[in-house]
Amino acid sequence: MPADAHAFLERWHHVVRTRDRAAVADLLADAITLGAPPYWEKLEGKPLVHHLLGIIIETIDEFTYHREWIAGSELALEFRGRVGRRELQGIDLITLDDAGRIRNLDVMIRPLNALEALRDRVAPRMAEYLAAQR
Amino acid sequence: MPADAHAFLERWHHVVRTRDRAAVADLLADAITLGAPPYWEKLEGKPLVHHLLGIIIETIDEFTYHREWIAGSELALEFRGRVGRRELQGIDLITLDDAGRIRNLDVMIRPLNALEALRDRVAPRMAEYLAAQR
Numbered sequence: 001m002p003a004d005a006h007a008f009l010e011r012w013h014h015v016v017r018t019r020d021r022a023a024v025a026d027l028l029a030d031a032i033t034l035g036a037p038p039y040w041e042k043l044e045g046k047p048l049v050h051h052l053l054g055i056i057i058e059t060i061d062e063f064t065y066h067r068e069w070i071a072g073s074e075l076a077l078e079f080r081g082r083v084g085r086r087e088l089q090g091i092d093l094i095t096l097d098d099a100g101r102i103r104n105l106d107v108m109i110r111p112l113n114a115l116e117a118l119r120d121r122v123a124p125r126m127a128e129y130l131a132a133q134r
Numbered sequence: 135m136p137a138d139a140h141a142f143l144e145r146w147h148h149v150v151r152t153r154d155r156a157a158v159a160d161l162l163a164d165a166i167t168l169g170a171p172p173y174w175e176k177l178e179g180k181p182l183v184h185h186l187l188g189i190i191i192e193t194i195d196e197f198t199y200h201r202e203w204i205a206g207s208e209l210a211l212e213f214r215g216r217v218g219r220r221e222l223q224g225i226d227l228i229t230l231d232d233a234g235r236i237r238n239l240d241v242m243i244r245p246l247n248a249l250e251a252l253r254d255r256v257a258p259r260m261a262e263y264l265a266a267q268r
Contacts (some may be wrong), residue, residue, distance in 0.1 A: 038246040040221055065228070069203030069210045075209040076203045078227060087174055091225050091242055093201070093212060109243035112172040112249060119246065122236055 021054045027057045035106035038119040088114035155188045169240035172253040222248035
């Protein structure tokens with residue numbers, strides 16, 4: 001059975017709007033992969049991706065979704081926001097699994113200075129998290 | 135009358151595949167705006183945007199489109215390619231006018247090193263072009 005993208009989207013918008021980190025986890029597949037804006041290599045696995053998404057949601061101010069596209073279990077969601085003084089526009093490209101959870105998420109952001117600002121704020125917190133896992 | 139996004143897409147794929155720079159111009163509105171990956175400020179006007187798109191098409195190797203989404207006159211087109219040794223993934227967010235030409239195009243690219251490599255190759259050629267216009 002194909003995923004119900006509209007049902008997913010309603011839940012996704014709710015958890016992002018309420019910044020409900022625990023509820024985000026229910027929308028991620030165990031083997032989720034994430035193509036983060038700064039890096040080519042995919043990040044893998046629910047605990048890592050869930051932690052990173054939590055940091056990103058905290059780091060981007062005035063995060064709001066705009067245009068959205070749905071084609072079967074593939075979604076494209078445009079967002080806008082701010083990191084410090086840097087305005088940004090971005091896209092979430094989402095592939096849902098049959099259970100309606102995110103199996104892959106690729107994120108792209110413009111412009112360059114906002115992407116750098118985001119990376120500079122997120123990378124140290126991720127490094128800290130990864131060090132604590134060892 | 136709403137734009138026929140499917141007819142646009144067929145023509146767009148053809149001109150990109152054949153790298154037909156002259157034919158690209160027919161698909162751009164006179165007052166087109168472009169949100170380029172490195173910069174926040176929009177670039178404006180058909181001659182400038184047409185020139186820049188030509189340089190970008192020449193600079194990204196193995197440029198291929200992948201997933202695509204259409205919602206009325208709004209399109210999202212995922213692409214992949216390479217700048218030098220840097221693999222990249224990107225998205226074209228396109229708004230068509232009533233005549234089926236691009237009125238606005240926002241482009242986002244990941245990862246950071248490919249975006250920097252693209253900017254480093256395109257920016258000098260655009261500076262040269264702009265200097266020659268004065």
